[in-house]
Amino acid sequence: MRAFSLLLPLIVLAGDAAVAQAPDRGAAWWSHVRYLADDSLQGRATGSPGYDKAAAYVIDRLRALGLKPAGADGYRQPVPLIEQTVLQEKSSAALVGATGETPLSVPGDLIFSGGGGPAPEAIDAPMVFAGYGLHLPEAGHDDFAGLDVRGKIVVVLSGGPANISGALKSHARSERGAWLAERGAVGLITLVTPKQVEIPWNRRIAVSGAPALYFADDDMRESKLPFLNASLDPAKSALLFAGTGKDFDRITAAADASAPVPGFDLVQRLRARVAATRAPLTGANVIAVMPGSDPKLRSEYVVMSAHLDGYGVGAPQKGDAIYNGALDNASGVASLIEIAKALKAGRVKPKRSILFVIVCGEEKGLLGSRYFARRPTVPKHDLVADLNFDMALPIFPLVAVTPIGYDQSSLGRDAEAVSQAMKLPIWPDPFPDRNVFIRSDQYAFIREGVPALFFKYGFKAGTPEAEVEKAWRASIYHSPFDDANQPVLTAESVKLNDYVAAVAMKVANAPTRPTWNDDSFFKRFAR
């Protein structure tokens, strides 16, 4: 363990000669991370014994603080799931044209995904290319306009028009599967232009055998019917366009330039067989409540969320196969435990109730948070806000805070007030194109109309901090090295915990509940 703790300031008690050392709250926070990220918990994959052990630890801590159970089964909310493992090497695919067949190797050329819902055992369907595959009529853009997708496999390409915000494009991508399934499409093949590749294809192949999870209840899924989700090797993508008379290189060049990419019918069909195993599995969210002090407002809930699941055991790297998930996201769960402790000890009590929602299945597609947000254990209308922790990254000093989503709702003004009081300015997200606002659990709440913030250490592009963050993402993120043997600034995490606790108190004690800004795109989900 190479974590180092900056010395906490000494507290001088007024009217007392004694000088008391504040208990090392950073060390307390880190002790939770160390437990949750220990090898014995095997990376906390949703539904695994290691996850259950982690959940038991969190429940013990919250119970010891006097928080009440608020799940469906004590502190737990069971999340019924299906684990689907695509047997890529037992699957097959071919492009079928008028003059013959072009076999595609699986998982060499094509990879089938096991997420979202059951994959069809066999499929033989025509294909239609739909450009960027973005349905955004509100932005004056619809790649599906004029295309018939019924009974077809829809092929889409990465990227999008430059004049549409990244948040909107990401939102359209996250809603795309459900939208297409509703219109009778039977599958989706996602292409990435060679220039836009983020994860090398061979790494995609390496993890293609990993089990995926989807909701056991088909009401919760994108599609009630089996739906094919696949990705094609960027180096082989031109094969799909054979016989259309269109030049694939020109299409990718247009996509790389964010220029218009019109859709058209492809002349070949895709014929495929997908071999997969399926087994039921129950995930568990952990839910605990700190009841509010105000007889009226206590029926409203400020949610504080963080995901407990990690990547479990996976492909070994340098002889280590346990993906401990220390900063992603044992750190966030540890923060919630410490914030619960601080709120409990505080003299001012929250008027609204604080609901601690520690979820499963984030790494498998925000499953635990979506389940809770759709089927909360308290009345849905009474969820007034979500404050989320995911990978806050205490790897450089906290001099500013980036509460993602602060420009979308009144929660931004609450954060601004805390920022002024604590002298921790708000800095905007230096990389808005990553669209993190819809990539962690807060999005499940946003999707149900609940205003949310997602807390990150502030830094600016082109600074040493940006380099530290980039290096962490390149070498540690989602690897076995995100463990308790990395340097972490534990005292800095205390500052962020205090900041978020103060925001929670501000929201909990405000006379009115938070509202979306009038110009927020996400306001549409509010009921």
Ligand SMILES: [Zn+2]
């Ligand atoms: Zn993650």
